[in-house]
Amino acid sequence: MLPKTINVAPLILRPYRLADVDAVLAFASDPEWTRYLPVPQPYTHSDAEKFIAAQILLDEETHQAWAITQNDKSIGGVNIRFDFHNQIGVIGYSIARPYWGRGFITQVAGALIDTAFETYPDLNRIRAMADARNHASLRVMEKLGMVREGRLRQNRYVRGEFIDEVWCGLLRSEWATRR
Ligand SMILES: CC(C)(COP(=O)(O)OP(=O)(O)OC[C@H]1O[C@@H](n2cnc3c(N)ncnc32)[C@H](O)[C@@H]1OP(=O)(O)O)[C@@H](O)C(=O)NCCC(=O)NCCS
Numbered sequence: 001m002l003p004k005t006i007n008v009a010p011l012i013l014r015p016y017r018l019a020d021v022d023a024v025l026a027f028a029s030d031p032e033w034t035r036y037l038p039v040p041q042p043y044t045h046s047d048a049e050k051f052i053a054a055q056i057l058l059d060e061e062t063h064q065a066w067a068i069t070q071n072d073k074s075i076g077g078v079n080i081r082f083d084f085h086n087q088i089g090v091i092g093y094s095i096a097r098p099y100w101g102r103g104f105i106t107q108v109a110g111a112l113i114d115t116a117f118e119t120y121p122d123l124n125r126i127r128a129m130a131d132a133r134n135h136a137s138l139r140v141m142e143k144l145g146m147v148r149e150g151r152l153r154q155n156r157y158v159r160g161e162f163i164d165e166v167w168c169g170l171l172r173s174e175w176a177t178r179r
Pocket of ligand 1: 095
């Protein structure tokens with residue numbers, strides 16, 4: 001398992017708590033935040049409760065999630081799901097709108113990628129996916145050194161429309177070279 005707490009100064013990644021519900025609701029009820037995410041809109045208190053419960057109940061052997069916190073307040077989240085048979089990790093991330101554009105997710109996702117490759121020497125590849133219109137997220141992947149591998153057309157049905165997904169990946173060899 002990866003560490004339960006990861007220091008990405010000035011942020012700390014830590015496990016979700018039930019007490020994070022209100023903080024998650026505060027940023028997830030922003031329609032700009034949900035715009036490219038397959039989550040309910042409007043986003044309710046019950047949605048935030050279900051989300052936190054699901055994060056707490058994840059099987060940490062294969063799927064770990066952290067609240068991104070500043071001064072212990074949850075301002076976003078990051079997770080990685082492992083397919084150990086194929087030695088792949090799939091990451092996801094988000095952060096509240098007031099914190100956009102400060103490089104935080106590039107920093108957090110970069111730290112998670114480093115931690116995953118260092119912790120699991122056989123892990124061969126890390127990938128991530130975004131709605132093709134989510135240019136900020138695709139830029140994050142580019143800054144992480146990920147290679148754009150493909151566009152899956154109309155691959156997901158979200159709130160009444162089929163959306164294209166772009167998948168990006170980073171091989172261990174590429175990660176090692178970048179370091
Ligand atoms: C996408 C998201 C995670 C990015 O987080 P962030 O902390 O702002 O990301 P960073 O600051 O590390 O990098 C963002 C980059 O995208 C760029 N960017 C922002 N909006 C952009 C746009 N509309 N078009 C192109 N680039 C854009 C920024 O300029 C920055 O690149 P730069 O460093 O070269 O200037 C954040 O906006 C978010 O949480 N959005 C809502 C949830 C979401 O979409 N999550 C991702 C699901 S795949």
